[in-house]
Amino acid sequence: MIRLSFGDRVMTVTIYILLTLLAFMTFYPFWNALVISFNSGIDTSMGGVTFWPRDWTLENYGIVFKDERLVTAFLVSISRTVVGTIASIFITALFAYGLSKKELMGRKFYMILCIITMYFSGGLIPSFLLIRELHLMNTFWVFIIPTLVSVWNMIIFRTFFQGLPAGLEESAKIDGSGNWGIFFRIVVPLSGPVIATLSLFTAVFHWNDWFGPSIYITNEKLLPIQTMLKQILNSNIVSDQMSQLDSAAQGQLAKMRTVTSKSLSMATMMVATIPIIMVYPFVQKYFVKGVLVGSLKE
Amino acid sequence: MAQLSVNEELLKKPKPKTKNAFLRFAKQWDIQMMVLPALLLIIVFSYIPMYGILMAFQDYSIFKGFMASEWVGLKHFDMFFSSPEFFKVMRNTVIISLLKFFIGFPAPILLALMLNEVKNLMFKRLVQTVSYLPHFMSWVIVAGLIMSMLSTDNGSINIVLEKMNFIDEPINFLSLPELFWSILVSTGVWKEIGFGSIVYLAAIASIDPSMYEAASMDGASKFKQIFLITLPSIMPVVLIFMILAIGNLLNAGFEDILLLAVNPVLRDVSDVIDTYVYRVGIQSSRYSYATAVGLFKAVISVGLLTMANFLARRAGSSLW
Numbered sequence: 125m126i127r128l129s130f131g132d133r134v135m136t137v138t139i140y141i142l143l144t145l146l147a148f149m150t151f152y153p154f155w156n157a158l159v160i161s162f163n164s165g166i167d168t169s170m171g172g173v174t175f176w177p178r179d180w181t182l183e184n185y186g187i188v189f190k191d192e193r194l195v196t197a198f199l200v201s202i203s204r205t206v207v208g209t210i211a212s213i214f215i216t217a218l219f220a221y222g223l224s225k226k227e228l229m230g231r232k233f234y235m236i237l238c239i240i241t242m243y244f245s246g247g248l249i250p251s252f253l254l255i256r257e258l259h260l261m262n263t264f265w266v267f268i269i270p271t272l273v274s275v276w277n278m279i280i281f282r283t284f285f286q287g288l289p290a291g292l293e294e295s296a297k298i299d300g301s302g303n304w305g306i307f308f309r310i311v312v313p314l315s316g317p318v319i320a321t322l323s324l325f326t327a328v329f330h331w332n333d334w335f336g337p338s339i340y341i342t343n344e345k346l347l348p349i350q351t352m353l354k355q356i357l358n359s360n361i362v363s364d365q366m367s368q369l370d371s372a373a374q375g376q377l378a379k380m381r382t383v384t385s386k387s388l389s390m391a392t393m394m395v396a397t398i399p400i401i402m403v404y405p406f407v408q409k410y411f412v413k414g415v416l417v418g419s420l421k422e
Numbered sequence: 423m424a425q426l427s428v429n430e431e432l433l434k435k436p437k438p439k440t441k442n443a444f445l446r447f448a449k450q451w452d453i454q455m456m457v458l459p460a461l462l463l464i465i466v467f468s469y470i471p472m473y474g475i476l477m478a479f480q481d482y483s484i485f486k487g488f489m490a491s492e493w494v495g496l497k498h499f500d501m502f503f504s505s506p507e508f509f510k511v512m513r514n515t516v517i518i519s520l521l522k523f524f525i526g527f528p529a530p531i532l533l534a535l536m537l538n539e540v541k542n543l544m545f546k547r548l549v550q551t552v553s554y555l556p557h558f559m560s561w562v563i564v565a566g567l568i569m570s571m572l573s574t575d576n577g578s579i580n581i582v583l584e585k586m587n588f589i590d591e592p593i594n595f596l597s598l599p600e601l602f603w604s605i606l607v608s609t610g611v612w613k614e615i616g617f618g619s620i621v622y623l624a625a626i627a628s629i630d631p632s633m634y635e636a637a638s639m640d641g642a643s644k645f646k647q648i649f650l651i652t653l654p655s656i657m658p659v660v661l662i663f664m665i666l667a668i669g670n671l672l673n674a675g676f677e678d679i680l681l682l683a684v685n686p687v688l689r690d691v692s693d694v695i696d697t698y699v700y701r702v703g704i705q706s707s708r709y710s711y712a713t714a715v716g717l718f719k720a721v722i723s724v725g726l727l728t729m730a731n732f733l734a735r736r737a738g739s740s741l742w
Binding site: 129131132135136139140142143144146147149150151152153154156157160168169170171172173174215216218219221222223225227228229234237238241243244245246247248249250251252253254269270272273275278302303304307328331332333334335339350351353354357358384386389390393396397400404408411412 | 443446447450452453454456457459460461463464465466467468469470471472473474475477484533536537539540545548549551552553554555556558559560561562563565566567568569570571573575576578581612615616620624643644645669676677680681684696699700703704709712713716717720724727
């Protein structure tokens with residue numbers, strides 16, 4: 125072992141301190157929100173709640189789970205995420221498998237068609253008008269259909285499929301399998317890691333998307349939890365600034381005395397975060413790989 | 423004789439080929455069926471909106487529809503360039519983009535360099551796990567956390583500042599225009615720094631360790647090793663990501679600004695091209711005008727990307 129010089133040791137210590145600080149600054153806001161969500165709202169408004177709840181209560185969560193609209197929104201988010209992810213991964217993987225076949229006629233043209241969309245798009249307004257013309261507004265399908273194909277995921281899938289050993293497919297062909305059979309019986313079972321990674325990214329997209337619904341959905345029963353949360357949070361900041369009371373969260377406020385808009389929105393926020401926090405540990409090892417595959421040049 | 427037979431071949435060739443192509447296509451019908459649904463979706467949801475951009479040159483009316491609406495040439499572009507908002511929106515877009523680029527781009531590289539010096543694996547993994555977390559949260563959640571941290575109602579930042587006697591009264595940070603850019607840019611860095619560092623860490627991991635051994639034999643300090651070995655080795659990766667970032671330069675932000683700049687007081691410093699398009703397009707239903715503004719941005723963006731790629735090709739690492 126070479127002994128570290130004084131300068132090197134100073135640098136190492138500085139790095140440890142900076143990284144600890146970074147980890148703290150990243151983690152603390154989540155922790156504090158969790159603490160406030162378990163603290164009585166009235167007590168929170170007196171200030172000083174930081175690392176630990178001062179006045180423990182489950183009331184905030186009680187209200188969130190009793191609120192029919194929030195429960196509906198949660199269910200909308202879950203169904204959207206499940207259906208959207210499965211459908212999108214299926215269509216995109218099939219697309220990528222087709223494009224990975226050298227004999228596919230028009231392959232180059234199809235690829236160019238895809239790649240152009242990565243650099244240029246019609247933009248917000250023409251897409252919005254199209255969705256309206258297609259009568260997708262205020263339907264569940266507006267969450268699913270426009271996002272079925274992801275060109276980015278297709279490229280990752282394709283790169284992966286092209287790396288699969290060609291011999292396996294050939295032997296399946298000799299056994300009489302067609303391309304569909306090969307896809308379902310050989311390619312899909314061999315693609316576990318890449319399917320897991322891209323499913324995670326797709327699911328996170330679906331779970332987190334709030335903007336689409338905010339312009340395409342007016343029916344409250346179809347709003348996902350993130351969009352609902354956005355409305356609750358906005359109503360808070362408005363009241364923060366001009367103590368103006370309206371909107372959903374504030375209406376409940378009148379009924380429930382100890383709950384404040386802040387404690388309620390922190391509890392809603394935690395509920396909207398839980399599914400991701402739950403899958404996070406399981407998929408962490410995959411997404412590092414996924415990012416690396418995704419950053420490869422085509 | 424020989425020439426004649428060549429000519430004959432040239433004349434004959436096209437005909438069998440078309441027939442052949444049709445047969446080949448019919449024969450691979452099953453693979454074509456695999457790509458068909460996705461192709462249709464791309465044409466409908468990506469190419470029809472591109473065609474719809476033409477409405478920037480129309481006075482689009484929902485009652486007349488796209489076909490019957492009146493053509494007005496560059497009227498909407500003129501209107502945007504001469505509107506009082508033009509200067510403000512362009513200034514905000516450019517400044518916020520540049521701030522994000524100059525702070526947000528090097529930040530993950532710096533984090534990767536620091537993480538690479540950590541020899542304690544437990545600590546390293548902990549820092550990484552925590553720093554990736556915000557990337558997976560929606561902007562709604564992140565904005566909610568930031569608002570909560572900065573709020574006057576039990577916001578931790580205000581609590582700390584008060585305890586340290588820097589301030590007497592809680593400050594309502596998100597209503598101060600002079601602070602908005604700093605808050606926006608730091609929030610962006612906070613959200614993406616960890617995730618952005620993954621690629622650079624991988625690039626660093628592929629550097630030959632014997633280079634470091636040799637350098638430390640020669641008495642190079644850690645600091646020198648970073649500058650003389652690590653940074654030059656990851657330069658190709660840095661360049662590629664820089665090109666991508668330059669292509670994105672006009673994307674000053676959309677979700678983050680919509681969610682953080684709730685207070686109308688901030689409009690003068692928060693309105694960028696994308697939020698402006700949303701406001702005049704979706705909220706005020708001025709479809710043609712908003713499309714024109716969006717097209718203006720898209721054209722500059724494609725120009726920037728092409729230019730960046732040209733520069734990168736000269737430096738030896740192009741994207742396409």
